[in-house]
Amino acid sequence: MALLEIRDVVKRFGDFTAVNHVSLAVEAGEFFTLLGPSGCGKTTLLRMLAGFERPDSGEIVLDGINVANVPPEKRPVHTVFQNYALFPHMTVAQNIAFPLKMAGVPQAQIAGRVDELLEDVRLQEFAKRYPHELSGGQRQRVAIARALVNRPKLLLLDEPLSALDAKLREQMQIELITLQKEVGITFVYVTHDQGEALALSHRIAVMNKGHVEQLDAPEHIYSYPKSRFVADFIGQCNLLEATVSELGPERMTLEIAGVGLCHVQPVAGAQVGQKGCLALRPEKIKLGATLPADDSDEVHFKGKVHDCLYLGDVTIYIVELDNGMLVETMLPNSAPGRAKFFDDNDLVELAWRYDAGHFILG
Amino acid sequence: MSKPVYGIGGRFAKWLISAPPLVYLLVFFALPALIMVFAAFRFPGDYGGLLPLVETDPETGKQTVLITLDTWRDYLTFENFGRFFEDSIYIELFLKSFWYAGLTTLICLILAYPLSWLIARSHKKTRDLLVLLVILPFWSNFLIRVYAWMIILGPQSYFSQAVNGVLGVFGIEPVSLLFSEFAVIVGLVYVHLPFMVLPLYANLEKHDMSLLDAAQDLGANAWQRFWRVTWPLSLPGVWAGVALVFIPALGMFAIPDLLGGTNSMMIGNLIKQQYLDSRDWPFGSVLSIMLTLSVLLLALVAAWAGSRGKKKD
Ligand SMILES: Nc1ncnc2c1ncn2[C@@H]1O[C@H](COP(=O)(O)OP(=O)(O)OP(=O)(O)O)[C@@H](O)[C@H]1O
Ligand SMILES: [Mg+2]
Numbered sequence: 001m002a003l004l005e006i007r008d009v010v011k012r013f014g015d016f017t018a019v020n021h022v023s024l025a026v027e028a029g030e031f032f033t034l035l036g037p038s039g040c041g042k043t044t045l046l047r048m049l050a051g052f053e054r055p056d057s058g059e060i061v062l063d064g065i066n067v068a069n070v071p072p073e074k075r076p077v078h079t080v081f082q083n084y085a086l087f088p089h090m091t092v093a094q095n096i097a098f099p100l101k102m103a104g105v106p107q108a109q110i111a112g113r114v115d116e117l118l119e120d121v122r123l124q125e126f127a128k129r130y131p132h133e134l135s136g137g138q139r140q141r142v143a144i145a146r147a148l149v150n151r152p153k154l155l156l157l158d159e160p161l162s163a164l165d166a167k168l169r170e171q172m173q174i175e176l177i178t179l180q181k182e183v184g185i186t187f188v189y190v191t192h193d194q195g196e197a198l199a200l201s202h203r204i205a206v207m208n209k210g211h212v213e214q215l216d217a218p219e220h221i222y223s224y225p226k227s228r229f230v231a232d233f234i235g236q237c238n239l240l241e242a243t244v245s246e247l248g249p250e251r252m253t254l255e256i257a258g259v260g261l262c263h264v265q266p267v268a269g270a271q272v273g274q275k276g277c278l279a280l281r282p283e284k285i286k287l288g289a290t291l292p293a294d295d296s297d298e299v300h301f302k303g304k305v306h307d308c309l310y311l312g313d314v315t316i317y318i319v320e321l322d323n324g325m326l327v328e329t330m331l332p333n334s335a336p337g338r339a340k341f342f343d344d345n346d347l348v349e350l351a352w353r354y355d356a357g358h359f360i361l362g
Numbered sequence: 363m364s365k366p367v368y369g370i371g372g373r374f375a376k377w378l379i380s381a382p383p384l385v386y387l388l389v390f391f392a393l394p395a396l397i398m399v400f401a402a403f404r405f406p407g408d409y410g411g412l413l414p415l416v417e418t419d420p421e422t423g424k425q426t427v428l429i430t431l432d433t434w435r436d437y438l439t440f441e442n443f444g445r446f447f448e449d450s451i452y453i454e455l456f457l458k459s460f461w462y463a464g465l466t467t468l469i470c471l472i473l474a475y476p477l478s479w480l481i482a483r484s485h486k487k488t489r490d491l492l493v494l495l496v497i498l499p500f501w502s503n504f505l506i507r508v509y510a511w512m513i514i515l516g517p518q519s520y521f522s523q524a525v526n527g528v529l530g531v532f533g534i535e536p537v538s539l540l541f542s543e544f545a546v547i548v549g550l551v552y553v554h555l556p557f558m559v560l561p562l563y564a565n566l567e568k569h570d571m572s573l574l575d576a577a578q579d580l581g582a583n584a585w586q587r588f589w590r591v592t593w594p595l596s597l598p599g600v601w602a603g604v605a606l607v608f609i610p611a612l613g614m615f616a617i618p619d620l621l622g623g624t625n626s627m628m629i630g631n632l633i634k635q636q637y638l639d640s641r642d643w644p645f646g647s648v649l650s651i652m653l654t655l656s657v658l659l660l661a662l663v664a665a666w667a668g669s670r671g672k673k674k675d
Binding site: 050051052071072073074077078079081083085086087088089098099101102103146147150 | 575576578
């Protein structure tokens, strides 16, 4: 049985529904992420898990117990707050010892346990410092150590890295993954940063307007987005408007208006004449002056370079197809001394395999 | 190149701004305090005040300085301080005044803390109204407010009659609420309460509520959240309030005068008596100095205890 089960939970503020019939299950030891744009209800859902908000309906079952009426201080769930919420009048060591004291752990055991955690987050030399004497990243680590010290069943993290600069964030992401493996505690992580979600999580629930749009492993979310929202929200994605023109067991044919036909993997429930869009990641598209047409699995289209963005490691080329549709592609600048392959208005050819994209109905 | 000019201008401006308050403090605070200290070592005059150090010839108007290297023993003395320690009555009065002021401070703190907390937690609009209500009494005269308490505690008041009615049920003789230690404490608490509420409110209002969420999340119950988070973070406000209540309460003379009985005199009354009734300025000065010194001593002990407590934790 899953460690945490959220069953059909609804939370309203007045007549605004912040969390709308959410059901999901989190397994023990999992790094689970709630990902979604600002205001989609991530924090509200997290606060219900912590006990600060009560669901209007639905159940939250933790380790087989419905915790709906259990106050936050009695739940085996700890939170790492976005602003860290470290106690300013306590040293780092005292902050970390706080949950142990509250739990009535004997004084003799506290010091040892605090030292262990200080070591885990590499803050041994900072034990006697006060929070205002620490850097952002160090405060972050204290907050995590404090929340982990008496081994909660569930650790909730609400955008814990959002206050850090890009470099430090990346470093902390690696530390978080290592730490989670080490302690083996289940993490429920909230973020609106899709890169962070993909990098950290075992599974991601993509939320939109209070409900879960898709729940999957990162590679599935990325490769097989179930809706336009997910495709658009996660990474860069071309959404090419298309109509189903022929069905088949291995592949189906789409017509991209004014451009031509192309094949994709069949989608359950698709019918001839149905509209939808082909979700195609830029890096899955081949680009060249001319491309050999020796693979029957590929489709080829001609176009011209509309814009290019040099990003250092790669260059993004926006290619205009015959019907005026813009398609984003990219090429790695891996050849030495090479900055760009094409310039604006160069004539180019695009190609992609039938299984490079993914058809989204509707 | 322009920097030194700015520097001089800046320094000059700094002096210009701080000069008036500095002069004010020197003339109206430091100087009188020095005069008082000097007075404590002099003899009382024949008709009160101080024994003059300079004699003026009534006819010629010529002034002679009486105090010289040979005669200074006739004009300066430690005797006034000796008098303070000779009779235990003064020390007892000091201790009683400290007890009154301490009790007043404690009651003010107990009343003001929840009140300040409530104000700090209430809605912005209500908050402003409540703060206004706290300072509203300052809009009327201090003495009038104390007279009002004389009426409230007086034998004819409904309050007195209600209290004595209840006491009567238990077979206890009627008591006079007015002119008692009880009335003095009530008056002291009433007058000083805003001085406890305001610094506490100013402190509690700034508290970060997410700390309480964090504490609760980490397993602290309501009492632990107060005792481990709110209380220690409010200590600066508590200390400010304690100082603002304790020190003025210690020197208060009007309230014991008006509301107190014969045995609820405080140091303030004694000092006033020495200066105004007995016209014994040197001893009045000695009492004032002892009061100041004892408050200083108390503050030092408190600061020392505070720093020790911090280290131990
Ligand atoms: N206490 C509240 N009263 C009324 N509305 C609220 C309350 N808390 C949240 N909301 C609303 O519920 C919605 C979801 O809020 P929530 O804080 O869960 O968003 P979020 O996904 O965490 O967004 P962000 O990424 O910006 O933190 C928002 O539209 C917000 O305005
Ligand atoms: Mg949020």
